[in-house]
Amino acid sequence: MSPLDYHVLLALSSGALYGYAIKEAVAADSGGTQTPRAGTLYRVIARLITLGWVRETRPEGAIDPHPGLARRYYGLTPAGRTALIAEAKRLKSTAALAQRRLGTAR
């Protein structure tokens, strides 16, 4: 799972979002290191849908009115949630490992 896949799943973990909002959430979560543009982001979404981790859903609550093209919302599937949890665990353990090693190296 690439960092961007991880961040998109992470962004969707607290509720369904649409394209631009996903990008904003990803940018905020990653401290500005991940700012995917439309083409990149939607290929990631397409791949996550193909993997069965993300699906199109209705947004929770009322949609704020906006001009322009209709927004489509995407949310996590249970499999996506599982994958995210597994990845988070993996990251946590590798991060802990790194800290341990660097701590001893210092």
Add this chain to the structure above:
Amino acid sequence: MSRIIRLAVALFPPAFRREFGSSMRAMAGEEIDRARSRGRLAAWRCTLYTVMNLAGAACAEWVRPTWNVDPSDLSNKTKGHRMRTFEHWLRDLRFAARSLARTPGFAAVTAVTLALAIGANAAIFAVADAVLLRPLPFANADRLMFVAATAPGSEIPGEFGLFDESFPQVRERSHLVEDFALYSAGTGTLRIGDRVERPRLADVTYNLFATLGARPVLGRLPGPDDHGRVALLSYQIWRDWLGRDPNVIGKTFIVDGEPRAIIGVMGPEFGFPSDNIAAWTPFDVRPSADRLGQPGGGAIARVHPGASPDDVARELTGLLRQLPDRYGNNAAYARLLPRLQVVARPLRTEMLGSVTRPLAVLFAAALIVLVIACANVTNLFGVRAENRRHEVAIRQAIGAQRSQIIRSQMTEVIVVAFAAAVLAVVCARVALPVFVALAPVNVPRLAAAAIGFTTIAFTFVLALGSGLVCGVVPALRSSSVRALDMRASTRSVTGRRRWERDALLAGQTALALVLLVGAGLLLRSYARLSHVSPGYSTKDLFTFQFAPKQPRLTDGPSWAQFHLDFMDRLRALPGVQSVGIVDNMPLDEGTESARFMVDGAPEDGAVRLAFTIAGPDYYETMGIKVLAGRGFTRDDALGMRGNVIISRSAAKLLWPNADPIGRRLTSDRAPTWETVVGVVDDVIQENWRRPAQPLVYYPLTGHDPREWMVTSPGYVIRTTRAESIGADVQALVRQVAPEAPVYRAYTMQFLAERQMRDLSFTMLTLGLVSGLAIVLAAVGLYGALSYIVAQRTREIGVRLALGAQPRTVRRMVVRQGAQIVGAGVLAGTIVALGAAPALGRLLFGVAPIDLLTFVAAVAWMIVVGLFASYLPARRASNVDPIVSLRSE
């Protein structure tokens, strides 16, 4: 900008695009909107990056799909793939560049062919982008409408401006209109320091700027309390006359002949009602009894969202019909209001409607040229591919995959297309200034046309698209060679005809013919228009105006005396044959109109006619024929006699069955009775495309000295020195009226040529484009036939060896060309018959389906086609049998 995004999204595979296309566009739109709030530059940068990102992601999606694929295909491939793809790409690129470098002639011909066609498209696109595609420089321009009135069946034909008193009525009572402003443009004296000129000025209601959503760059907008003592300057005047003086606000200059305080400077992009307005003077609308029901200037309305032009027209028609309830009824209302129909149309249509068609015609022509160029390049690549069958067969035999071969061939096309795009941008850069310089002066926003980011993006997308189109068929064809075909790929093959190639050649012949017919029709219109007889001569005439401001010029006779004295001085200049004077110079100005009535006619027998004011020797100087009676004399000019002269069609209208000389008429312009002393030939006042209108000429003075004053008439001088007399005139004006600028100094020749300009521009461009088309078509035919002859060299050698006459061989090749040209001409004629009416109003005096034009175009196309076939045929008949057989 949304167009580029749409184009970039279109690059994705269809399935992906269907699922995510609109979402990606929405997201890109939001990003760009967000960036726009940080400025234009940021918006452009964001667009650029987004387009690049979309294009890159689209390529990646084609190579490595994420949608509509099996999930197992996704997870087990690693990042190395992207690297590998990139390396393949680089390798293909190197390969393509090397193989093109081995055939520099081929590379140059294909790239230049594409570049010329794409460059023409890019230049026209740059103009269309600046003039048509960009939104009008007003806030929420889609809610602005131009409003005018018609009264079918009344004495006013066509549209006229709303009455001034509509201003309070509409503003106070309309539910659909948010704001409503009146304006009219004309020339007036502008004096800043020592500099005096007569530029275009606009009289506007104070709220015009707010209605348009425009803001000044300096100072403030006028308010309802300014009462016409203020003015706003255009950016150009502020920059060129005042050197961007920041302290200009509050200073007083002469604007439109009166001292006015400058309260604001508008921005550089603001030009309303036209680009060349130098200053705006707010006026107060004070409906006075004698002006009620008089047609006024232009009107614009800012309507509420969702209101359609028809809704607005209907509501305003109702509101105007209620005007008598507010101001009382009068004769003008009684005549006009029952028939009144307000018309409203989007401001965009009003401002850009007339330039849309020429640009659309040119764009269509340029696209046709591109299609022809693509057909040529396709043929060239096809030939190249056929010559390469040997090489391809070997590559396949040693294990190259078909997709690899297609890819390497396509890369070649893309390299050529890329080179063509670069060349095309250069071509467009060179062509655009020429194009803009030739264009008619009245095209709005033309000056803004430039080869900017949009045009360059357009050029590259077009080049890439053309490259793909040109390359795909040859690439597929050549890749289908099997190793077994190697035997067939030796040169001993006799020429096989390829129906696709013949169809391409016939198709480009057809398209070239369509353009040729279009150019021919415009050429004929031009010839017709230049033979229009306007009723006056246009040779050896010089005309100018100036507006003196002197205390002794107080009434009609004093002005008339001034003009007569000045005419005497003009007459004394060397080379001057005669001098005339008229209030509205034909071809330079329109005339006013009034309601005329003849002696003894019933009360409702009035007709609306145009009128102007003329002095002695006017007809003689202009070469207008006096048909009956006489022209004006000095005595008419000074004597307050009330003698008038009418044009032939006015005579026919007013006294259909009688001699008008000595009869009397009156009008609502001057309530006195005038006597007709002469009838003169009709003249075309403004537009050569329209027939001459009836016209009444008043003398320089009326019955009463205060009745009318001719303050800035047009002087016209008949002289063989028309081109050079301007400086003498200027010097003379400086002597008699140092305060007055000379303006509108033209030769009649120039004014006549200006009439032809919009047509000559379209004609010239279409002529050039169709010339390019016919050259490309001929070159394509020549190239293809030459290739066929080269392929058949052996066969021809055998034929000649067996005793065939060179003539027979020549005929054989020419026949093949003739069949192609014949099919192309047939198809082209049919298409042209359908397409010619699209030229519409650009044509003058020629039916869209003009036999002569069609016959000439077809004949020319056949001649060019046969010539292009004859050259290879001659080469074929010169084949030496011995040499051709030995060469095997």
